[in-house]
Amino acid sequence: MDHAPRPLASTRSPSPPPEAPAAGAATPADPGRRDFLGAAFTIAGGAVVLLAGLDAAASGETHVPPPGGDAYNWEEHRWAYVIDTSKCIGCGSCVRGCKAENDVPDGFVRTWVERYIVGPGGSYVDSPKGGLDGFPPVPTAFTPTKSFFVPKMCNHCKETPCVQVCPVGASYRTKDGVVLVDGKSCIGCGYCVQACPYGSRFLNPATHTAEKCTWCYHRITKGLKPACVEVCPTGTRAFGDMMREDDPVRQTIDHERVSILQAHLLTEPQCFYLHLDMEVR
Amino acid sequence: MPEITGYAFPNDIHVHWSLMIVMYPYITGFVAGAFIVSALFHVFGREEFRPVARLAMATSLCFMAVATLPLNLHLGHPERSWLVMVTPNLSSAMAGFGMLYSTYLLILVLEVWFVWRQQIIESARRSRGWKRTFYAMLALGTYDTSPEAIAIDHRAATILAAIGLPGACMLHGYVGFIFGAIKANPWWSSPLMPVIFLLSAAVSGIALLTILYQVVAKLNRRVIEGRTVAALARWLWFFLILTVTLELLEIIMLAYEKSESWHIISQLLTTRLEFSFITIQMVVGSLIPFILLGVVVLMDRYLHDRVRNTLCIASSILLLLQVFSMRWNIVIGGQLLSKSFRGLRSPYSPEIFGREGILVAIALLIMPFVLLWLFNRVLPIFGDDKPHAAGGHEPPPVTAPVAGVHAG
Amino acid sequence: MEHARHVFRIALVLLVVITAIFLGRGFLVPRSYGTFGPYRADNVAEQMKIRPPAHAGAASCAPCHKAKSEAHDAGGHKAVSCEVCHAPLLRHVTNGTVSGKMPVDRSFTLCARCHRRIQGRPDKFPQVILEQHVTSKLEGAVCLDCHDPHSPKP
Structure with missing residues (x-):
């Protein structure tokens, strides 16, 4: 233990550090000088490390104008979604609307509809092409006693497993409560796809980046509803603002008995369900 | 479909x-496992591991050199992979990789330098021209091979091995963590996952060295130590x-x-x-x-x-x-x-050809051995393993072709 | 101490490398990264205008298609937005001018998506067993022979 701590001890050398820039020139000088150089570099290096770390860490909360300019202030909204499964007729309009609105690639879905056919003898679940072309009649091996549709999509969780695992900060949650993917930063590692318990994410085969429902962020920031809500013919889907007291969606969430998907995972989904059956996961 | x-x-x-993400823990497993073997000698002083200690360290380094390749081959945007280092999301287990990997690589390179330093200097003294420049640069211009300096090298190597061991364990335990911490997936989500990964890394590392040691000894016509x-x-x-x-x-x-x-x-x-x-x-x-x-x-x-x-x-x-x-x-x-x-x-x-295919996987497995061969050309692995510190018995005959002859 | 010279040299090399890495990192961090959190803040605005909204809602059809619109709003399909059976408005109108013909699917499969009797649909919702309901051949726009899609009667 006599040699290793040595360089550290030498940092206590009394010389003041301002000559540090001259460092590079000196190579085979006397050991004392080198001790000093080591010390100077330690200090300089430490400072650089600190500075480099700070500029990213210091979230400039002081006063940065919100993104989106004057037209839309993300601090004045907090979006939420309510799905009343008892109203869904499984037409798949939402899936088609989403695809048309967002150029969703074939074979993938940002929103989809599941069908549950349940009886004492068993249960059957399907979602052909995510419900894009509706549902066919199916024979079941058991006698069904109830059957229903469940629309699904990104839950825009408050405690997002997907944002948590993104290594480069390409996934993030906005102040108005929407989970987004920055397609220019995404490295396409697929970790978020693995981490989402709801299967809401996929890797776009064309762009090789992660993609998901954005609650139609390009629409809601212009005062429009998400496309799926816009085209839903039965009022199954509703989108609203938790910052507005009279908002019907907020009223429902505040006063009705709502459920969320996979509550035990504590992801705090912001899609709330009415009349959800226990078969649904 | x-x-x-x-x-x-x-x-x-x-x-x-895909297959590349199977290769990634497999390869980092060798890194950790081989390091554990070298640490058994360098840290825990198990004399019976002296003949494999340097081989193990070189193996660890060579696998380390290719460890990031399967990841980059897998990424949708490998050209952005530097973002993991530049804008790491601190809550992401995967972002930790950049830091753990660089730290461990640093420790490993340093340890290799200290362990092989004497040989670097001897090579520098013996060679001429650009070769001499190369070795002189590797030696950082100091040719001190006095017993005191050598003692410092051993000390440094031991300390680095002692730091490197938890580093290697972290590096591989962390790979298990990447899977074990995904609560969405019941087949992955388990606190046992990092432990299992780490232990199986040790298995793969020791198994590899068991084979490699015997093969290399055969190739160099050396005695395989029973x-x-x-x-x-x-x-x-x-x-x-x-x-x-x-x-x-x-x-x-x-x-x-x-x-x-x-x-x-x-x-x-x-x-x-x-x-x-x-x-x-x-x-x-x-x-x-x-x-x-x-x-x-x-x-x-x-x-x-x-x-x-x-x-x-x-x-x-x-x-x-x-x-x-x-x-x-x-x-x-x-x-x-x-x-x-x-x-x-x-x-x-998996596909056969293609970026994430079987052929690439095989190439990835061959590459470390090519590197190991290169490593041995530059810094002979069996050049000098005469006992030091703990004082073993058998100073084995130096037979490797480029081996260090102790020059003045 | 003089025998530890190489240790200081390697330590120096190390410091230079580490310093270079941290200095280099400073240049590489994207401009707006970290403004609101560990992500590129510019992306929020980029997402807002990532593409023009395609769906415009039923109200946007009324100015040009007054009669159809009124009939629709008074009938049994008033909750079904025009764009469900036709297509998003963007296919038809861009920047306020007509840019393309509005496609429409007249086939029975469109009607069947909502009104075919299948497991899963709420019982109260009007639905038929296609094969029994249609006595003629089940093809093409067979539904429109009897039903007006804009204001259907049961």
């Missing part, structure tokens, strides 16, 4: 983490027992607890992974080597050297297969089951 049994979420039918092989076998057996116990415990717990995911996982194991899990990982890869190594460990004194060495090579090959199938079953298996817990995807078979 993959076929689905039961119901899978519509986005859940793709195996995004006690070294026997010691490797003992440790291999120990880590094998630990790994398989934990691998089984994890599944038994799921089954006994009748956890909600057991229904789908039991189907996964008995249908999709029947061959790769039950046949390969458990029977061919675990049970058989357990018996073979058991013979070596318990009946060593009755065994002829050649029989023992052959048994060790055979079980090491099986164990390399076991560890690979374990990585495969975890990485691929976890993606065959849907998070709906109601459906399984048809088995995944």
Whole structure:
């Protein structure tokens, strides 16, 4: 233990550090000088490390104008979604609307509809092409006693497993409560796809980046509803603002008995369900 | 289009983490495992590992050099991979990789430098022209080979090995963490995952060195030290027992607890992974080597050297297969089951050509050995292993072609 | 101490490398990264205008298609937005001018998506067993022979 701590001890050398820039020139000088150089570099290096770390860490909360300019202030909204499964007729309009609105690639879905056919003898679940072309009649091996549709999509969780695992900060949650993917930063590692318990994410085969429902962020920031809500013919889907007291969606969430998907995972989904059956996961 | 049994979420039918993500923990496993072997000598002073200590360290470094390749081959945007280092999201287990990897690489390079320094200097003294410049630069211009300086080298190597050991464990335990911390996936989500990964890394590292040591010794016409092989076998057996116990415990717990995911996982194991899990990982890869190594460990004194060495090579090959199938079953298996817990995807078979294909995987496995050969050309691995510090018995004959002749 | 010279040299090299890495990192961090959190803040605005909204809602059809619109709003399909059976407005109108013909699917499969009797649909919702309901050949725009899609009667 006599040699290793040595360089550290030498940092206590009394010389003041301002000559540090001259460092590079000196190579085979006397050991004392080198001790000093080591010390100077330690200090300089430490400072650089600190500075480099700070500029990213210091979230400039002081006063940065919100993104989106004057037209839309993300601090004045907090979006939420309510799905009343008892109203869904499984037409798949939402899936088609989403695809048309967002150029969703074939074979993938940002929103989809599941069908549950349940009886004492068993249960059957399907979602052909995510419900894009509706549902066919199916024979079941058991006698069904109830059957229903469940629309699904990104839950825009408050405690997002997907944002948590993104290594480069390409996934993030906005102040108005929407989970987004920055397609220019995404490295396409697929970790978020693995981490989402709801299967809401996929890797776009064309762009090789992660993609998901954005609650139609390009629409809601212009005062429009998400496309799926816009085209839903039965009022199954509703989108609203938790910052507005009279908002019907907020009223429902505040006063009705709502459920969320996979509550035990504590992801705090912001899609709330009415009349959800226990078969649904 | 993959076929689905039961119901899978519509986005859940793709195996995004391909063969390359199987290769990645397999390769980093060798990094950690080989380092553990070198640490057994450098830190714990197990004399019987002296003949493999330097080989182990060089192996660790060579595998380290290719460890990031499978990841980059897998990424959708490898050209952006530097963002992991520049804008790491601190809550991401994957972002930790950048830091752990660089730290460990640093430690490893430093340790290699200290261990090989004397040889670098000798090479610098012996050679002329650009070669001399190269070695002089490697030596950083100081040619101090006095006993005091050498003592400092040993000390530094020991300290670095002592830091490197937890570093290697972290590096690989962390790979297990990447999977173990995904609460969405019941086949991955388990605190045992990092431990299992780490132990199986030790298995793969020791198995690899058991083979490599004998092959390299044969190639260099050196004596294969019986006690070294026997010691490797003992440790291999120990880590094998630990790994398989934990691998089984994890599944038994799921089954006994009748956890909600057991229904789908039991189907996964008995249908999709029947061959790769039950046949390969458990029977061919675990049970058989357990018996073979058991013979070596318990009946060593009755065994002829050649029989023992052959048994060790055979079980090491099986164990390399076991560890690979374990990585495969975890990485691929976890993606065959849907998070709906109601459906399984048809088995995944990797492409042959292509960026994430089988040929690339094979190339990735060959590359470290090419690097090792290069390493040996530049810094001979067996050049100088005369005993130091602890004072072993046999200063083995220096026969490696470029080996260090102790110049003035 | 003089025998530890190489240790200081390697330490120096190390410091230079580490300093270079941290200095280099400073140049590489994207401009708006970290403004609101560990992500590129510019992306929020980029997402707002990632593409023009395609769906415009039923109200946007009325100015040009007054009669159809009124009939629709008074009938049994008033809750079904025009764009469900036709297509997003963006296919038809861009920047206030007609840019393309509005496609429409007249086939029975469109009607069947909502009104075919299948498991899952709420019982109260009007639905038929296609094969029994249609006595003629089940093809093309067979539904429109009897039903007006804009204001259907049961």
